[in-house]
Amino acid sequence: MSDAATPTPTVPRGSGASSSPVADAWRTLRRRPDTIAAAAVLVFFAVMAAFPRLFTDTSPRSCPIREARTAPQGWGGEHPLGTDALGCDVLATMVHGVRPSLLLAIVVVGVSLVIGVTLGLLAGYYLGWVDYLVSRTVEVFLVIPLLLAALLVLSLFKGVDLGAGTFDVILLPAVVLILFGWMPYARYVRAATLEAKNLDYVTAARSLGASDLRIMGRHVLPNAIGTVTALLPTSVAGVISAEAVLSFLGIGVRPPATSWGIQIEQGSQWVLGGSPHVLLAPLICLVATVLALVVLGDALRDALDPRLSS
């Protein structure tokens, strides 16, 4: 009778303590070689954006026309990747084109995330007229496809002069892409908030008198963060390719800054003229970056959304 009341819950311990979903996700990610390769690619381009001088001494703006369309000369040559139709060094243009693209992508995704998360959280938490307002706004902005909106607004504001600083050249595309890019985050966060709001521990926290802000920050938001985090790499990739399209049309990043999109536009005309390198160099960089981001996004989705993983 003595030990009748002492059940022995001898549940076997797994290897290592699994503390939180985030820690689990991190462990899963570290084990996958494709994730590590993707991260390496991204770090490489980030370094290129931060310190372009590490990769080239040539200025993208010195363009001697008599050296136009030089074939790639390999490392050590004056123009390792050759020159374009105007005589500008392809490598230099490419290296200096990373910064605006990456900066734009990070700014756009960062600000959209903040706006989307805030509105989604408020809408899901308070419901009522706040929710009505946010939901209708989302609906209105969703009706205009991102690219169409960008085409319209950027051609409307094409004449406005904004200067040539690091941020000035990306200001307009950034504003447009944020304006029409925050909705997915708001929707996801709203749905996750609705779900989390009725969980028992949130109800308990509320009945214990925790403030709304505290409940949102401590209990509701962490529940929503997984889905949204998994979206981020793919969103960054989306902005980078949207920027390329806009620059291709001449309404993205502004001259004198260069970007891969501008370079691709110029290069595309000389492929059949015998200088495919002018197109292929920026194109390969673009694909490499996007591929790395997509792989990362895929791995994150797996790690954070167990429902979809195999």
Place this chain on the structure above:
Amino acid sequence: MSRTRSAAEEKTVNKDESCAPPPLLEVTDLSVEFRTPAGQVRAVDGLSYRVEAGRTLAIVGESGSGKSVSSLAVLGLLPDTATVTAGTARLDGVDLLALSRKEHRARCGDQVAMVFQDALAALNPVHTVGYQLTEALRARRGMSRADARKRAVELLDLVKVPNAKARVKEYPHEFSGGMRQRVMIASALSLDPAVLIADEPTTALDVTVQAQVLRLLAEIQAERQMGLVLITHDLGVVAGVADDVTVMYAGRAVEQAPVVPAYTAPAHPYTRALLRSIPSASGTGRLSVIPGRPPSLAARPSGCPFHPRCDAARDVCRTEVPPAAVPAKGRMSACHFASDIMAGQEPAPDGADEHSTGRTTAAGNAAATAFDRGDDRGDSGGDHG
């Protein structure tokens, strides 16, 4: 499917080895294992039972005791991570588990059908009730659309859903919980199965509705002389409906008996504890609770798996797995002290229980060959009443 079954097979006939009717479904020594990150886990371990025409067998146990898994195994519906590692399930003399997947599937619905617990999830939300009632008839018997519609109405009438003619066109979410469960039953009956397995058919329902659905099941079973396997965690449900009862704990049968003796003189401490934890209407005494939780299947206690929660546990229970004992004719109990428990006595205290153990063990070995595996037998029910 026409089955001729004599109405003379009264429910009151004692289960007797010599003159028992041939079983419709006979499960022998069934073992099912799951693949888990922690390794192979045995969810059902050497389970045997038989169901005869016109009789109801109740399988009782807590969640995780393997009662649902064993019936899924019989129908070949185990998830991919589970495998049947041993045993047979004979239906009309054919071992279902030895059949190919396709042949096994062909006998489902037709000879053995199943009613699931959560009818809202178990019915397809995007098809009408009428479609789901006769889906099998149309797909497998080639019944025409018009005949199928007529049959659907008949089936709903059979399970006493009012206004059947209009309701066949509705969707599952438009039904109340009890009505939905009736639809579930009707759809399981559509091919006239010989054996019906009902997996906690009333768990999700209100108490009053529970009684109605159980009565309906009992009526249909009596009328058609089906074999009914009623899986439940609620011993209270069993009393009015079942003929025989199998109590499961940690994947094994710990007691098997006709229902009346099992209630009046349980031969296993776990059964005893379960009975004491049923609230009674007259109930003046405090309600009894079984302390602790069922063991994790991945980490069974040594000896008798029930010993940590047992109020009659002795030293031997911690080290030796109790064999199947036959404390009385037609009964089985996997307890070292089955006879004592059945007689309503506590087993002798440690130090004096040497011969008692030996006696029970000998009886068990002699009589119950089906239960000779032994690594986890229940041992006694704790009561704090």
Place this chain on the structure above:
Amino acid sequence: MGRYIFRRVLQAVGTLLLVMLLLHLLTTVAIQLNGNPAQAFFGDKVASPAQIAVVEQRFNLDDPCFDQVGNPCLGPFVERLGQYAQGDFGTNLRGREVSDIVATAAPNTLRLFCVVLVTWLALGMVLGSVAARWRGSPGDHGIRLTSVLIDAFPVFVLLIVYRYVVAVPLSRWAEETFGEDSWPPYWFKPSFDPEHPWATVLVPGILLGLAGSAAFIRLVRAGQLESYQGDHVRTARSKGLGERHVVVHHVVRNSSVPVVTAVGLTFTEALGGAVITEGLMNIYGMGGVLWGAVRDDDVGLVLGIVTLLAAVTVVVMIVVDIAYALLDPRIRYE
């Protein structure tokens, strides 16, 4: 059901009005910020007096509100709504009616979308179903890898590579192999041919569809996996129904609900993709016209087409919602 549709349409009209208001506000702010209104539309370019006149007439720029930054200019907006209601979507810089341009361009866009939709559904349903059915198999992993690779090539990149690198040699090869009068050379023509609209739209359409199909593959796979684990599938199996019957009537049928929703959401993305596709491949469709208008700084035309495409999007969303209600009986009366 009728009431549901009515309510949905009413709501959509409201959304569309708000969208037009949004577009109007954006234009107004642009005009106000640019200062000298009509001229400002042309940026660095020197606009002809005729072009300036078109812009001024288009936006009723004589209204003084365009000189006051922050004034929403609701008067001209109401006037414009009246014009839209009469089917007047303005003119391009050369004075041609936008509605006229759209009428001639829309059929090619429809052709493109037919090809895109078929590509989506074919790739998504087939690959997604295979991956779900044999989950964890090498085929599943291969399909998953494919969908990641598809995602990594934005439609822009696919089309640039196709048009500037692959198409010319391919069409030359097709001409030599099959003869000039056969079909294959037209398939690989690097630009649109109004004489053979279907043939020359085929490959661009497949490429555009390919770019969007990754999301479908994932969605179909996830939806079907969920169905496979569903209790209702177990019930169907317990009735002894054949595996093929179970897959068609209980797995595919149930997972069709999220897939239809995805068609709606992906549609807006595909509209953007259509602009790129038609622009790069010189297809004379709504996207191609828009692309050209952006290059020519024809703001009036850009605005007109974006408004029209927004209206089309609203209609598509209604259709999707109705299809959704038809496929999932649970939401019909909500």
